Amino acid sequence: MSSLHSLLALDSRPIDESYISELKRLLKSGIPATYTLEQAAAHEAGQEDPEGPEFNTTPLHILVRSLPDDVSDQESKTVLEMMEVLFEYGAGWNFLDFEGKSVGDILWDRRMREGNILYERVVEAGVSAELLLRKLGELMPQPSVEEETGDGEASNRDAAENQETYLNSDLEYTDSALVTKDNRDGVMMDWETDIMRLARDSMFKYGDTSSETGPVVCNIGFGMGIIDTFIQERSPAKHYICEAHPAVLARMRQEGWYDRPGVVVLEGRWQDTLSALLDAGNVFFDAIYYDTFSEHYSDMLDLYDTVVGLLKPEGVFSFFNGLGADRPVCYDVYRRIVEMDLRDYGLKCSFEPVQLSQLPSWKDVRRPYFACETYYHPEIRFA
Template sequence: MADQASEEDILLAKRIIGAAERHDVPALKVLLKEGSANVQDPTATVATSPLHAAVASCGKVEDGKEAGDDAIKTVELLLENGAIWNDLNKEDETPGCIALRFGQKLIYQIMVEAGIRAELLFSKMEALGLGDNDIEVEEEDEEASEEQPAVKKQKVSEKEAQAIQQAVEEKVLDDVSLDNKAYLRSQLRYKPGILLDESDNAVMMDWETQIMQRHAETICPKPGLKVMNVGHGMGIVDTAIQTHDPAEHHIIEAHPQVHQRLREQGWYNKPNVHIHEGRWQDVLPTLVEQGVVLDGIYYDTFAEDYKALKEFFSEYVIQLLAPDGKFGWYNGLGADRQICYDIYTKVAEIDLYEAGFDTTWEDIDVPSGLHGSKQWEGTRRPYWTIDIYRLPVNTFVT
């Protein structure tokens, strides 16, 4: 707010933003010794960060001529000094979104790489139980962690831990997709072409059919294989798998209403189909103990984050998948924004490689006009706004 900032602070913010907008690298280096790369001018009609200003001033690419060296050095300098890759302006755009809209491919790639570095570092810090006060990191990555704050170690008694867990499990959420257990307690609605949770989130939609059919082909390319799907939903991928005549078809599903639908549609009586009721976190350890080996595995759950997917492939797929088997997963990571999709797709590829998988990608066009179409009417928000689905096929590194 303007009345909360001194005149000196406002002046410094204006100077930093102005230098960024002019791509004045020497001046910016001096100014950043006094101020932050994330300042905003509280007196401006339209608030903008230095990074947004630097990218926007590049303008649209004309005749194939992209931003010059000064613009690139300005963006890199801001990122090195803590500019946030996924900061949003009033138009709900990140700096990378602006670069993409203007056709500034070099700037866009710099933003993607910055996002990948930040997300990988945050993931590593979280895995180590470290927060900002526990480790020294580059300012860029410290700021990036604000999007997803690291889990910090806390010492609590077993009784206190149980009380905290009970409070979490009993909480009432406006959006049940934010918590898997809340989602599993929620009421689902099957409507023509769509499955909704009680917060009006689209769990699955029939426009995904072509994608699901292709996933089924990749994990079950010939008859007689042993395959598993985690997350039945509308049954699109499981129906597709059945067309490939698997010898064993395991389905893991946790939601009681989906269990009822499975019964109504006769899935429990299908030959070679094995329904496992429960969360995969509870079912898979038993399958591992039983020595189950699968030729194909597919993962498409709801109300779980990327950390759950990473646990799934790094802890369980490596134990259940045959040496020549194939693992696929629904790649909807950040699919409501192109830069997020590009970043999280690459992060997943890196994490998969560290877990022992090679990943190949197949690009599939989503239905034209999907973004902004009437298909999203009645839903809380569109979960897909980009043009290409990048389908992953994962095999063990040889």
């Protein structure tokens, strides 16, 4: 263990200014703020690099793990200053330690969560890092398909990560889920039912009540049809459904969705079908909901451009909020990012916390896509 790691073990109390002074001295001496316990152990063993699994138990991990259970408010402020110094010297917010936990995970596990100054600082660091990475991505040339795969074959890519691959994948409807047949990726699952009911309620909360026929709504991504079934219970004037996967479209036709009064099925990617509506300029929505598979937050940023052109002034936009939901701290980071991005479009986002009555079961699904006990339901309207 290096002198930096020993300092951050917080062996003596109180945690006061002397810790900050010594931390600055050690970092100025050249010890990296990212110097891990694993690197220190390898150095002591005469090795150039750590052996075994790749862990990154950083100074920040040691600091938050070493916090006393009875840490005082003043000591917390001192620790916050120490975190600031470490971030200033290049510490990362999302490295995973020997237990596979990030700094935010450790604070969360210790019940230091939203509203705690240390947890909030980690979330702030996460937001800054994600926005910086996005900006760097915009400045970097994007790789071609051939560069990504080596041979240009979309079939070699992950259906959960690449939409072209997904749209060419076989799907399977089970009793409780829609999955990709080969990889068992969960496209949609029935544990989302309560979330879809809540989303439907939001869609009809702010509609044009002066209309004799009812609101005009749009759902992007049919999947298992859960939210669309709930929408039909409210008898909207028009119910647009955007869906791109051929197997899902075939299922919709088989179940009679094409023949339902007021239902308009927009076949193809929403990027094409909604852009056509926007160009035509004769359809506007009281509510828009978005829940697709194999798309990313960059796709949502493009969607925001479309939403502001198609949403009525009193309308509402919402989406299935699984952004960063593999870890609570990442989930909190993306909530802040969504709020910031939507503000740039003149939209205000409010999140309603919902305790999940049915926790997801990932049996027969390759990997989980939601690992939080609380779901944050978004309602987005013009500010």
